[in-house]
Amino acid sequence: MRVDPYSLELFISVVHEGSIARAAGRNHIAASALSRRIADLEAAMGLPLLIRSPSGVELTEAGRHAFERAVSVHDQLRSMAREVQSLSGEVAGVVRLYANASSIVGFLPERLKAFQARYPLVQIELTEEISDEVVRACIDDRADVGISASSETPNGLESWHFADDPLMVLLPLGHELAALDALTFHDVIRFPLVALQAGGSLDQTLKERADAARTPLQLSVTVNSFDAQCRMIEAGLGIGIVPTSAASAFAGSLGFVRRPLDETWATRRRLLVHTLRKSSRLKAVQALIDTLRCAAID
Template sequence: MRHVRIWQYVDEAARCGSIRRAAERLNITPSALQRRIQDVEEDLGAEVFERLPSGVKLTAAGEMLIHWIRSQSAALQHARSQIEDLSGLRRGSVRIACSQALAVSFLPAEIEKFNAVYPLVRFSAVVNDHGGAITALRDYEADLALVFQPERHNDFQPLMSVGQRLMAIFASGHPLAQKETIRLRDCTAYPLALADRSFSGRRIMESILASVSTRFDVQLESNSFELLRNYVRRTQAVMLQIELGALEDLPDSGLIARPIDDRDLAHGSLVLGQLKGRTLPVAVAKFADQIAHRMDQLRTLPTI
């Protein structure tokens, strides 16, 4: 399948936006890569790239070609996985775009469980918000997306969705620890520690907080959940987080999680999805089934 290698050359140049950088990644010379691209352009009768002083940029024809190359690569991956599945090797790869809260414990545990049965399957996971996750699906850079509260999109096909409550996290000695559920107005007496606006969960929280007539003091924002938890552990600050991520690794952390009272309508959705209309490779489909089953179990998980 030598022609597949040529498509990979074109795709890498498109991703890098530079012939030189793409050649370095492909371990060939820039002149050799340039010749391969020129051969493709001659066959098509159209330029694939616009040559700029800063690098290369896809032309309209190039955009169409890249979409075709990536869709064909995905179809080839699917065919290979079916052939390998028939042979009993169970090889394959699974690429996931996920929310950060799922990267701490949930996703590693599910990958570990899957690899115990299919040890030859390899995984790639990238933390992303829902917009970035859908872009990764469209560009065939991810097979599955597992994100909170994705916006409706024509290219996104939900496979499983489960409701998630908003949780308050604080140190075990915090005054709020005596309560079984927390009203949002209870949190106004304490500073808040929140994930920054790069996370979809933050946007969910902002819409919920905006519906409450009281004001909140956001003392710390960060793109690191570990930093936020360590800060909350040391202070009387309250961290707000979606349920699944909030309940991970709490018993030995010196932290407590309490659900926000249902009267405050503090809910969101965890959604597993794929690119609409795409036939998933065997390994990806099997892993998606496992994740969907686990999400279904979350409906009945007890609250800490």
């Protein structure tokens, strides 16, 4: 029986996407070619691994076992390649970077461009996640480096300052709060809010502050991205509390009124770089950490 690493990678991708078509698009391969790869893998295993239907795919019992082993083997192969690459005199290899949305839209593009120019042999695998998941990925060693808005550093991680990203209030034109130069949280929660995805650090912070104020949040609509949030606010569906980075990226037009959120917890919001505490790291991983830390200092 011969099972090649690329087929395992495609199989893992199909499971994650729940669809051969979506996995094909993600991996830049024709759906028919990917389907043949999976069929060949099933033939090598001697059992069907997937249940196919018009709505997508599901794992068979054999497929669940194969998926767990495939992930383990795939991770071991990647780890071996990364370790071998680190033995060369050059900084090369793959770095797994997990980051929250505000760091991606506000700070990372330019900093990763500078890193790429300095270390052209390093490939950055960037995954966007909410802050809690970024921290979990670092703890589980699924991420080499993470950037989050988490205010605490769990045991086992090292953290450094990455960027200040205070919260601000976005208002549609003509809103009555626009007459004020700065707004308190009490001012804001009197009005319907356009909220961001449940479970994120910003969502948790606002709920905690509302609970402390013993005032329920009035949510007009909930969206899953900063750009959607800003569009809803611009259309007059509510007001919003967003990081300054997101406001700069998506609310820079004349269709908004921007005001500081005059609360200590809002003005002191910052982003941190995290990594698992280790005695030594791959050269490429350390190079990215050093670059991100230097950028924060500069």
